[in-house]
Amino acid sequence: MWKIGQLEIDTSDIGQSDLPDFCRKPILVLGIGNLLFGDDGFGCAVVDYLESHYQIPEAICLLDAGTGVRKLLFTLCLSPARPRRLLILDAIDSGRTSGEIFEIDPAEIPPVKLDDFSMHQLPTSNLLRELQETCGVEVRVLACQTGPLPEEISQGLSKAVSDAVPRAADRVVREYFPRVLSSRVRSIFAVPCGDIGGFV
Amino acid sequence: MAKTLVIQPVTRIEGHAKVTIQLNDAGNVDTARVNVIELRGFEKFCLGRPVEDLPRITPRICGVCPWSHHLASAKACDAVFGVEPPPAGKKLRELCNSIAYMEEHILHFYFLAGADFLLGPDADYSIRNVIGVLQAAPDIARKVVKVRHLCARMLETIAGKSIHPQAAVPGGFSKPLSAAERDELRKQADETLDLAKFSIAFAKENVFPKYLDVVKSLGVITTGFIGTVKENGALNLYDGKLRLMAPNGSYQDFPYDRYTEFISEHIESWSYLKFPYAKQWGEGFSMDVDNPKGVYRANTLARINVCDFIDTPLAQAELVEFRAKFGRPAQLTLLYHWARLIELLYNAENTIRLLDDPEITSTETRVKCTPRAARGVGVTEAPRGTLIHDYTTDADGLITNVNLIVGTTHNNAPINMSVTQAAKSLIHDGKYDQGVLNTVEMSIRAYDPCFSCATHRLDGKLSVKLDIFDVEGKLVGSLAN
Numbered sequence: 001m002w003k004i005g006q007l008e009i010d011t012s013d014i015g016q017s018d019l020p021d022f023c024r025k026p027i028l029v030l031g032i033g034n035l036l037f038g039d040d041g042f043g044c045a046v047v048d049y050l051e052s053h054y055q056i057p058e059a060i061c062l063l064d065a066g067t068g069v070r071k072l073l074f075t076l077c078l079s080p081a082r083p084r085r086l087l088i089l090d091a092i093d094s095g096r097t098s099g100e101i102f103e104i105d106p107a108e109i110p111p112v113k114l115d116d117f118s119m120h121q122l123p124t125s126n127l128l129r130e131l132q133e134t135c136g137v138e139v140r141v142l143a144c145q146t147g148p149l150p151e152e153i154s155q156g157l158s159k160a161v162s163d164a165v166p167r168a169a170d171r172v173v174r175e176y177f178p179r180v181l182s183s184r185v186r187s188i189f190a191v192p193c194g195d196i197g198g199f200v
Numbered sequence: 201m202a203k204t205l206v207i208q209p210v211t212r213i214e215g216h217a218k219v220t221i222q223l224n225d226a227g228n229v230d231t232a233r234v235n236v237i238e239l240r241g242f243e244k245f246c247l248g249r250p251v252e253d254l255p256r257i258t259p260r261i262c263g264v265c266p267w268s269h270h271l272a273s274a275k276a277c278d279a280v281f282g283v284e285p286p287p288a289g290k291k292l293r294e295l296c297n298s299i300a301y302m303e304e305h306i307l308h309f310y311f312l313a314g315a316d317f318l319l320g321p322d323a324d325y326s327i328r329n330v331i332g333v334l335q336a337a338p339d340i341a342r343k344v345v346k347v348r349h350l351c352a353r354m355l356e357t358i359a360g361k362s363i364h365p366q367a368a369v370p371g372g373f374s375k376p377l378s379a380a381e382r383d384e385l386r387k388q389a390d391e392t393l394d395l396a397k398f399s400i401a402f403a404k405e406n407v408f409p410k411y412l413d414v415v416k417s418l419g420v421i422t423t424g425f426i427g428t429v430k431e432n433g434a435l436n437l438y439d440g441k442l443r444l445m446a447p448n449g450s451y452q453d454f455p456y457d458r459y460t461e462f463i464s465e466h467i468e469s470w471s472y473l474k475f476p477y478a479k480q481w482g483e484g485f486s487m488d489v490d491n492p493k494g495v496y497r498a499n500t501l502a503r504i505n506v507c508d509f510i511d512t513p514l515a516q517a518e519l520v521e522f523r524a525k526f527g528r529p530a531q532l533t534l535l536y537h538w539a540r541l542i543e544l545l546y547n548a549e550n551t552i553r554l555l556d557d558p559e560i561t562s563t564e565t566r567v568k569c570t571p572r573a574a575r576g577v578g579v580t581e582a583p584r585g586t587l588i589h590d591y592t593t594d595a596d597g598l599i600t601n602v603n604l605i606v607g608t609t610h611n612n613a614p615i616n617m618s619v620t621q622a623a624k625s626l627i628h629d630g631k632y633d634q635g636v637l638n639t640v641e642m643s644i645r646a647y648d649p650c651f652s653c654a655t656h657r658l659d660g661k662l663s664v665k666l667d668i669f670d671v672e673g674k675l676v677g678s679l680a681n
Contacts, residue, residue, distance in 0.1 A: 018346065018349055018350055018353060018388070019349050019353060020349065020352040020353050020356055020362060021356065023349065034260060035260060036245065036257070036260055036261070063363065064363075064364070065363055066260055066363065066364050067260060067261075067264075067364075068264070068266060068363040068364060070264070071264060071307075071363075072363060074307070074311075075348060075349065075352060078341075078345045078348065078349075079345070079349060080345070150241075152241025152244070152245075153241040153242050153244070153245040154241065154245070155245070
């Protein structure tokens with residue numbers, strides 16, 4: 001049964017194999033932003049760091065969603081299966097110190113209308129609220145305060161934001177990857193337990 | 201007192217997707233303008249990069265149309281290197297294109313445009329959205345959701361990932377398709393065809409007849425059209441030649457790399473985005489709704505107009521019926537939605553055709569490439585219009601020049617004209633309300649435009665508001681959602 005708000009729809013003919021990975025795993029971590037626009041690429045950089053420094057547990061779908069997050073969130077909103085927890089990694093300009101990492105609850109973001117001319121225009125914040133309030137997904141946003149963003153394409157993070165990447169990755173591991181240790185530590189201690197990550 | 205109405209989604213970058221309507225002293229519409237943002241600095245960013253980087257970089261420009269940029273870029277690289285991908289490489293690219301199209305067209309018809317038609321353009325925003333559509337038609341919603349998910353799954357199977365693809369490479373496709381994968385995809389493709397057939401039948405019975413008077417009046421303009429066709433004139437969304445059709449239905453065909461001989465770009469002081477127009481027609485450029493010059497449209501309706509026929513049977517039958525009703529070329533702007541459903545059907549049939557082709561599982565999917573000094577133009581039909589990637593490299597294969605024309609850019613002038621026409625027909629004697637706002641939006645939504653391929657915004661500071669200024673620039677009123 002598929003529930004969205006008060007609406008229930010029978011989805012017994014939709015199998016797990018019909019769904020993309022990001023719908024099926026219990027924990028979804030998305031790095032979002034445009035890595036062609038300076039610090040806006042923070043979220044993608046954290047995903048890249050996690051992939052290269054940690055073994056990702058099988059229960060977690062870790063994705064660099066880049067500028068494609070709206071379509072992905074839209075698909076999640078409509079999916080008969082959804083993750084239990086969703087973590088968004090993103091860069092935000094909210095007047096804090098560059099490189100500061102902080103958490104946002106989508107429930108605190110006021111809902112707004114945006115001209116829905118096109119999929120390019122669907123507001124990410126509204127989709128996150130939808131997932132949290134009507135789809136029962138625990139949604140958190142782990143944000144990093146950006147420096148000034150470029151008006152034109154310019155790849156590369158500022159120093160303050162670049163320094164924040166490992167700190168953000170460490171926080172993700174502590175709060176969402178409870179059984180994973182870094183590959184460096186793994187090689188010292190034990191035999192890896194393969195698909196599920198972590199140690200035996 | 202003359203007034204300016206502004207419909208303005210507010211973002212970090214000023215001028216993003218702003219609609220400005222200027223009223224004259226009688227309270228009737230004088231002009232309407234749609235400002236969109238252009239992707240600035242891309243050429244400078246690319247200079248000196250290896251050209252083979254671009255099929256990886258360009259999907260990042262647009263998270264909604266990544267496959268279109270990815271494939272146009274790969275094709276431009278093929279042309280720069282002077283290579284022809286093997287048949288399996290081309291077919292795998294085209295297969296991904298067709299599946300990505302289905303995902304897009306389903307989403308647009310059911311969840312963007314669908315809210316207007318299933319719930320009515322005057323329905324409150326709180327229900328004129330995805331949830332409203334689902335509540336109004338839960339059985340349809342179930343079918344639609346399943347097939348959209350299937351399309352994402354199919355792209356994962358073929359290309360390894362459905363977001364920001366990297367599987368198309370200069371010279372072909374990086375990953376062959378196994379027989380087992382093909383068999384799984386083939387079953388899934390049948391479901392996409394079922395939904396495509398259902399969609400157009402449902403729309404013809406329950407949607408379009410109900411709104412035919414709106415279709416015949418809203419945003420109606422007279423323009424030429426541009427799209428891709430095969431050598432024999434058949435519709436093709438991945439490869440072929442370009443056809444530029446004049447408003448009277450006459451046309452000229454040309455290969456991709458000669459596009460600058462047929463299209464030029466006009467600049468307006470109030471817009472970041474340029475206005476492509478058909479310089480080949482020799483009439484200059486004007487967006488006067490009653491007497492346009494040089495203006496042509498891209499996207500679904502344009503492609504349906506320029507092709508001579510569709511080489512898949514069910515879509516061809518729909519095209520014949522469409523032309524019997526609306527002629528060729530059809531000009532009514534809201535027919536973009538009908539044309540979108542014909543394309544959905546074509547793409548479903550094409551997906552099955554490609555999967556049934558024995559060559560699709562060949563392991564020869566790419567050829568070697570050697571850098572050289574050259575220019576290459578790669579074109580695909582993005583869902584939103586003809587997408588042109590034009591690269592020039594030095595002898596080491598490093599970029600020396602890049603030009604992109606994205607789909608929506610071709611429609612910049614027509615979008616402005618349609619908004620002007622819609623605003624003029626709806627606003628009189630200074631009277632306007634929220635319903636006007638929604639209806640002007642409908643005329644833009646038909647084009648399914650790209651208004652931002654740059655950054656997104658998470659913090660919710662996005663809103664639609666209508667600001668009313670007097671002739672001295674003083675804010676005298678506001679409407680907001």
